[in-house]
Amino acid sequence: MRTLPRLRRAAPVVVALALLPSPAAAQASAPPSGTAALGWLAGCWERRDGATLVEEQWSAPRGGTMLGTARTTRGDTLREWETTRLYDAPDGALVYAANPSGQTPTEFRMARPATATPATWSALAFENRAHDFPQVIRYRAVGRDSLLAQIEGPRGGQTRTVDYPMRRVPCPGAAAAAASAAATSTPAARAADVASVDAILAALYDVISGPAGQKRDWDRMRSLFAPGARLIPTGRTADGSFRQRTWTVEEYIANAGVGLETNGFFEREIGRRTETYGNIVHAFSAYDSRRTAADPQPFARGINSIQLWNDGTRWWVVTVFWEGERPDNPIPAQYIGTPK
Numbered sequence: 493m494r495t496l497p498r499l500r501r502a503a504p505v506v507v508a509l510a511l512l513p514s515p516a517a518a519q520a521s522a523p524p525s526g527t528a529a530l531g532w533l534a535g536c537w538e539r540r541d542g543a544t545l546v547e548e549q550w551s552a553p554r555g556g557t558m559l560g561t562a563r564t565t566r567g568d569t570l571r572e573w574e575t576t577r578l579y580d581a582p583d584g585a586l587v588y589a590a591n592p593s594g595q596t597p598t599e600f601r602m603a604r605p606a607t608a609t610p611a612t613w614s615a616l617a618f619e620n621r622a623h624d625f626p627q628v629i630r631y632r633a634v635g636r637d638s639l640l641a642q643i644e645g646p647r648g649g650q651t652r653t654v655d656y657p658m659r660r661v662p663c664p665g666a667a668a669a670a671a672s673a674a675a676t677s678t679p680a681a682r683a684a685d686v687a688s689v690d691a692i693l694a695a696l697y698d699v700i701s702g703p704a705g706q707k708r709d710w711d712r713m714r715s716l717f718a719p720g721a722r723l724i725p726t727g728r729t730a731d732g733s734f735r736q737r738t739w740t741v742e743e744y745i746a747n748a749g750v751g752l753e754t755n756g757f758f759e760r761e762i763g764r765r766t767e768t769y770g771n772i773v774h775a776f777s778a779y780d781s782r783r784t785a786a787d788p789q790p791f792a793r794g795i796n797s798i799q800l801w802n803d804g805t806r807w808w809v810v811t812v813f814w815e816g817e818r819p820d821n822p823i824p825a826q827y828i829g830t831p832k
Contacts, residue, residue, distance in 0.1 A: 524704050524755065526580040526604065527553040529613035531754025532633070533578075534558070535747050536663040539656065543567050549663060552750045556580040588618040588629060600629050611791070613755075625652075637737060640730040657730030662743050681715035686806040689766065689773055692716060693798065696809060697759055703784065704756035710745050717741045718801060718808035726815050736813075758782045762793070763828035773800040778827045793817040795827060 600618030626643035780790035
C-alpha cells in the first residue's frame, strides 16, 4: 500500500487504547469539545509499507492547541516531513493547519456542531474546497488501537477517496522510561486492593476510571502489577488484519493515560468466569466502557483475559490480554452475568 503523498496525506492518525472497565460517581461537568476532546490523538503512530515507514506524533491538547509532526522514510532516506497544528478557532471551528515539506501551508476546517457527543470527536472531517487535493481529510476511530484516515478530492474529473489505516505504537523513549521505572521499587499497594481476587479486579477497573479532567492514581495502578507484567490489546485493524501489541505498565500509562484523563472513561465488569490452580487464577472478565458513568449505553464492550498470582501474602496482576466486541464477534452469553 502506498504511503500518503505529502500534504495530500492525512497526517497524524491514531486511536487511543483504553484498558479495562469500572464505574465511579458521575460528575455534572460539560463534556470536553474541540481539541480538548482529542486527547486520544496524543502519542505516536506508524504505518509501514515494505521499506517505507510513516511516523507521526501528536502532543497532548493544551491551550486549545495540539501540535503534530510526521516524517516518511524509505530505509534510511528521508522522503518527506510535515508539521501540523490542530487548534480551536475564535469562531468555534476546529482547524487542521498542515505545513508539508516543500509545499504551501494549508488549513482545513471542521465546523463545530451545535450539539456534540463524545462520538462527534472520534469521527472528524476537515474541509478546504479551494485546495486542489485533498479537499477533505477525515479521521475515524476503528476499535481501540487503530484509526482509519481518508483523503478525498477531485482527480481526473472524478471524486477520489483514499484510505490510510494506521496503528498506535510506543513513543520513542518509552522503552527507556519503562526500563528505568522497572528498576525502581513497586509502590506499596493498599491492603484492601490486593486481599482477594474480587478486590484486585475491582481495583484494576476502578483505577483507570474517572471523569474528563480527573488525574488517575497511576501509583495505585503500578502497585497492582507484578514486576515484568504485561498489558496486551488485540483486535482487527482497519485493513482487516489481526494484531496484538505488548506493553509494560509504564508504556500503557505513557500511551493511554492522556486519553483516559482528557476524555473521561468509565469501565465496569459485566461478567466473569475464573479457573484456579494453586496460586494461579485466570479470569475471563467481560466489560463495558462509557465516557461518563451516567451514559445510558456503553461505547464499547469486550473481554479482558487476566492472569493473577498470589505470592502467599497478596494478589498480583501478571497479564491483561483483551479484545473488543465486534458485530461479527459478540461476547458469548455465558461470559455475561453473575457466576464468577
